[in-house]
Amino acid sequence: MTKMAASIVEHGEDAFRKLFKFYKRRNPPPDLSDVIDFSKIVKHEKVFPTELNPGAVSDAEARRAGLRPIRDWTAFGLQGYPGSQQHWVRQCLKTYPEKPNVCNLDMHMAPTETQDIWGRSADTLRKTGSRVREPKTLLEKLRWVTLGYHYNWDTKTYSADHYTPFPSDLHSISVHVAAACRFPGFNAEAGILNYYRSDSSLGIHVDESELDHTRPLLSFSFGQSAVFLLGGTQREDPPTAMYMHSGDVMVMSGHSRLLYHAVPRVVPAPKGDPLHPSLEEEGLGPGSDQGLAQGEATLIQPVSEEDWAVCSRYIQTSRVNMTIRQVLGSGQAFPAMDTKDKRIDVGHTDGYHDNQDGENVGLKRRRSDS
Numbered sequence: 370m371t372k373m374a375a376s377i378v379e380h381g382e383d384a385f386r387k388l389f390k391f392y393k394r395r396n397p398p399p400d401l402s403d404v405i406d407f408s409k410i411v412k413h414e415k416v417f418p419t420e421l422n423p424g425a426v427s428d429a430e431a432r433r434a435g436l437r438p439i440r441d442w443t444a445f446g447l448q449g450y451p452g453s454q455q456h457w458v459r460q461c462l463k464t465y466p467e468k469p470n471v472c473n474l475d476m477h478m479a480p481t482e483t484q485d486i487w488g489r490s491a492d493t494l495r496k497t498g499s500r501v502r503e504p505k506t507l508l509e510k511l512r513w514v515t516l517g518y519h520y521n522w523d524t525k526t527y528s529a530d531h532y533t534p535f536p537s538d539l540h541s542i543s544v545h546v547a548a549a550c551r552f553p554g555f556n557a558e559a560g561i562l563n564y565y566r567s568d569s570s571l572g573i574h575v576d577e578s579e580l581d582h583t584r585p586l587l588s589f590s591f592g593q594s595a596v597f598l599l600g601g602t603q604r605e606d607p608p609t610a611m612y613m614h615s616g617d618v619m620v621m622s623g624h625s626r627l628l629y630h631a632v633p634r635v636v637p638a639p640k641g642d643p644l645h646p647s648l649e650e651e652g653l654g655p656g657s658d659q660g661l662a663q664g665e666a667t668l669i670q671p672v673s674e675e676d677w678a679v680c681s682r683y684i685q686t687s688r689v690n691m692t693i694r695q696v697l698g699s700g701q702a703f704p705a706m707d708t709k710d711k712r713i714d715v716g717h718t719d720g721y722h723d724n725q726d727g728e729n730v731g732l733k734r735r736r737s738d739s
């Protein structure tokens with residue numbers, strides 16, 4: 370550990386907040402040499418390989434969902450095929466923000482204005498030299514999208530009466546990833562997609578609104594990288610910093626399911642390229658049916674060049690993260706809602722912006738664009 374990071378942690382009390390501030394700082398930027406990089410790891414005191422269950426998902430099933438055969442996965446990190454990463458980026462930018470899914474823009478715009486976010490942004494984003502242009506497109510203003518059981522940021526609950534069908538492709542990949550990680554029968558019921566610009570962060574929080582905490586939480590990252598802080602069960606526990614790169618899948622399960630975590634900083638992808646081209650030939654590239662048996666359908670749809678022009682420009686400066694949750698245990702139903710017991714945090718439905726040091730002031734999770 371660098372002297373700086375060690376001295377912050379040693380001071381105890383609110384180690385998480387201090388490290389959040391340390392990694393969020395703009396001027397001067399922090400020393401990132403203590404951030405664990407799973408893509409480079411040989412041996413690290415805090416990282417140990419996890420046993421996967423290669424028999425849980427056949428190679429054909431994995432391919433159909435856009436995954437490599439389970440035996441090829443690295444236990445602590447998983448690189449998806451770039452072809453499939455392109456699919457997920459396109460889904461997050463073009464498909465999932467569509468109605469009936471819910472997004473931050475719905476909180477202060479008329480329903481007619483938040484229809485076709487992609488269509489209203491694509492041309493502007495495609496234009497070269499558009500980075501200095503104002504005003505921002507809707508896609509650039511997008512901060513979160515919810516899927517399935519839509520998370521209510523005010524009451525911090527999910528409910529039976531706010532549900533729309535969960536996307537089948539995302540359901541499929543989630544079920545297979547969970548099965549490979551020894552969670553058979555996982556049901557993807559809710560998704561929160563987070564859209565990070567280069568100056569965004571996500572405040573210190575625990576994901577505890579789901580009713581069955583024995584079910585894992587899956588997190589898929591695309592585009593630019595992030596410094597992810599994973600703490601303990603107490604706010605005071607000092608966190609470990611690690612990178613989340615494009616294509617990484619993190620599974621929070623068991624003890625780690627209810628640990629404090631945060632994203633203080635988005636950082637450039639390794640080699641400046643979020644979807645590293647050296648993987649391109651071995652993967653299912655866009656428009657390719659390589660690796661699929663005849664007649665075998667895939668849920669991973671090729672991304673057109675026209676669409677990719679927009680997506681690639683977007684992820685040049687942004688990060689997208691999808692967290693997939695099972696809300697109810699098997700056979701479980703939502704409890705009857707007693708509204709008077711639910712505390713309402715007025716006025717944060719537009720987001721969950723953290724203040725400058727990730728401090729939690731009554732909200733479970735907040736976002737910030739500095």
Ligand SMILES: O=C(O)CCC(=O)C(=O)O
Nearest residue numbers: 561563576588632690692
């Ligand atoms: O963006 C990330 O990596 C974390 C997202 C997260 O913690 C959440 O959505 O609950």
Ligand SMILES: [Fe+2]
Nearest residue numbers: 574575576630
């Ligand atoms: Fe979270």
